[in-house]
Amino acid sequence: MRVQVFKTWNRVRSSFWFLPAVMAGGAMVLAFAIVALDKPVTDWLALNCGWSFTGGAEGSSSLLGAIAGSMITIAGVVFSMTLVALSLASSQLGPRLLRNFMRDTTTQMVLGTFVATFLYCLLVLRTIRRAEEIAFVPHLSVTLGVLLAVVSVGVLIYFIHHVSVSIQANEIVARVGTELIEGIERLFPESIGRGAPRIPTEPPDAGFLDTFGREARPIGSAGDGYLQFVDGDALMALAMQEDIVIRLERRPGHYVVAARPLVLVWPGNRVTDQLIDRVNSAFALGNQRTPGQDIEFTVNQLVEIAIRALSPGVNDPFTAMTCVDHLGSALCRLAQRDMPSPYRHDEKDQLRVITPVFTFPDVTDAAFNQIRQYSRSSAAVTIRLLETIAEVAGSVHRPEDSAALLRHAKMIVRGARGGLLEDEDRQEVEERFQSANQLLSESPGSKL
Secondary structure, X not given: OHHHHXXXXXXXXOOOOHHHHHHHHHXXXXXXXXXXXXXXXXXXXXXXXXXXXXXXXXXXXXXXXXXXXXXXXXXXXXXXXXXXXXXXXXXXXXXXXXXXXXXXXXXXXXXXXXXXHHHXXXXXXOOOEOOOXXXXXXXXXXXXXXXXXXXXXXXXXXXXXXXXXXXXXXXXXXXXXXXXXXXXXXXOOOOOOOOOOOOOOOOOOHHHXXXXXXXXXEEEEOOOEEEEEEOHHHHHHHHHHHOOEEEEOOXXXXXXXXOOEEEEEXXXXXXXHHHHHHHHOOEEEEOOOOOOOOHHHHHHHHHHHHHHHOOOOOOOHXXXXXXXXXXXXXXXXXXXXXXXXXXXXXXXXXXXEEOOOOOHHXXXXXXXHHHHHHOOXXXXXXXXXXXXXXXXXXXXXXXXXXXXXXXXXXXHHHHHHHHOOOHHHHHHHHHHHHHHHHHHHXXXXXXX
């Protein structure tokens, strides 16, 4: 159930229709409510505040008609500007960034404002009656429509500014970097790690692992697609209820082929058709990767922007260096967190679920491998990579993390030796490497 809620919510957040639809519904309710209160409120204002509304049926109809027509026209203009921004982002920075633009709440709110104002004026317009014997002009409703039009003009001005800022490369990289840091905070909270209750870091007995490998039975996936979300609580509850051990063969971000092993269950003789259905219901598959439980997806977005910037057709090393800076910021935070154990135990310390987990070396490989390969002939980006490694070195506290950073520093300097033509550039790269190497040797991780 939770995976379906997650999948639906992720789809809703990435759509242009949800927030505008909610605002349009609110505008309809507001129109009916204001019209119902219009006459008594108008009389009270005229009696107590000396405020009398002017304008007849013809003038009110013309005013609301003009506002409604202009709002739907501006909504079309906003939609066109949004498509231009999406096209630019897709062609220049990568199609995987389209989801970020579609999730932009500001754009959805702007579209909703114009659609809501249009519907409000349209519904109020239908209540105006011109016949003398039953004449009715909702003065308060018309006044509110004018106020909504004024607000809409301000929203349009703000939207133009927002689009102008949002298509700048540095702003896009900053938003993706912020999303990456939020993902680290969510997937690697400070409360998870060594010493946490019922999450031992020690692996189970080797004999059990050997028995598990021989006797466990695979459960295949019910469909094809990218694994977007895993309901760990549901798998834990299922393992406790059936008294089994479940080992996940895929983690969020992996592509799953139908009928291929999704999990292994031990003892294998307890696998039933009902258990297979319940296991598959704890996994959400989709046509694309999502950042909910897949931190590597957000890392890949920054990497894609960087390698596109390094392509000969774009040749923008400054954007690539900005991506490296944000990757370094995320790695500094990740290095300070304890990695969660892959072994999940119940309240009686019985092993129930084994999950593949992200590690600092895994994320480091995803962050640096492709940028390193494409930046061999760029002295500026190569130097920035080594400077970033030196910066992250001050945050690591595990030997394997220091080893991963040193391994990448060595590969970077070897690539620069063959890719850079000038001796002075190679010498400067060597100096940065020696500095990073010294910091890594002095880091707390090297002394553990």
